[in-house]
Amino acid sequence: MDFAFMARYAPLYVDAALLTLRIAAVGIALSLLAGLVCGLTQYYRVPIGKNIAAAYIELSRNTPLLVQLFFLYFGLPKAGIRLSSEVCAYIGLTFLGGGYMAEAFRSGLESIEKIQVESGLSLGLTRAQVMRCIVLPQAAAISLPGICANMIFLIKETSVFSVLALADLMYVAKDLIGLYYKTNEALTMLVAFYLLILLPVSTVLSLVERKFRYAGYGSQSAV
């Protein structure tokens, strides 16, 4: 191991890790939004909207991100739609994540019994209030494990963005291997940096999950 080499190129990895985190953060935020919209569309059975949401969910869940990115980045410019690689990354991650998040939200929303909504309405709450104050908090707690798993999954999926020539961790590692043939060092740092990103995130998420495991109205029995 050439530690001097590793120290010299650590800043490259730090920048790359920040890029990975930024893409992941924006992608996760957007996919939460997309997922919530799709989940609500399906929950309220909005005509046409629910079919579009269902088709979108199936399409995004049954195709690999890499193939989606190739289509976005190399395919679409031929149809006159030219996107920068970072925009492609955001769209790709959101397209993929939205489908997964929608499923998580939907399962949460559907597990809330109808009587909860009816009770809320009979107490004089508006539909929006019922959703905001009664259904969503409970549904969110039930969806949370799924959402957390999806977040980790999405952070891991950012590793394919090197094909869009974005200088993320994979890209830097591959570059260093190609330039200096320091494969051991480059890969060790790659693993170290991914652990540095993913271990804290997964620890925090499992703590959050444990903290919010309170809503158990009929759906979650403590076996």
Add this chain to the structure above:
Amino acid sequence: MQDMGVRVLFEGANGVRLLKGLWTALRISLLSMAFSFVLGTLLGCAMTLKNPVVKAAAKIYLEFIRIMPQLVLLFLAYFGMTKAFGIQLSGYASALIVFTMWGTAEMGDLVRGVLISIPKHQYLSGLALGLSPWRVYLHIIFPQSARRLIPLAINLSTRMIKTTSLVVLIGVVEVLKVGQQIIEANRYAAPSGALWVYGAVFLLYFIACYPISSLARLLENKWKG
């Protein structure tokens, strides 16, 4: 210009070549699935043992494999092994090894989850009826576990199929690579080929995965009660 692009898919053997490329990717996922279902079941059973050493070892293996992006694992096997140990694996072999290791971890976790979800009184009642521990597993635990496990395992296989698309990045000639070759070969004859070829690859993956995930959902709903 658009209609010239779509022609690329049907010219010569292009369509067949794409399908063959897809088959390369599918074969990797099918083979590693077969290995990892067997190994994962063993791992999952081992994780329910009380032995702390086995438990700790399995846990560390599981956490490491599952937290690393699969692409990193592929790089470790393909580039890392060669440099560090002088073991030269082809892209195909390293993909098989990595996906088997990853699938084993995922499958092990599913098996463990299913086994501990079977209520304890099922074990105890079996033992109280005078069955040997082995028979309790064979006749009582496994049949119940299988119903919960099969939909999850099928879902895992669609994830593996999707993840095998990554092998193009370690030089395996699969459907994306074949697509690139077709696009390059027709660069001047059909400039808009990329749109159609990548669109076709997108659809091919959907056609491969959608029936499988629908089957998983169907079984899940059927066996829920």
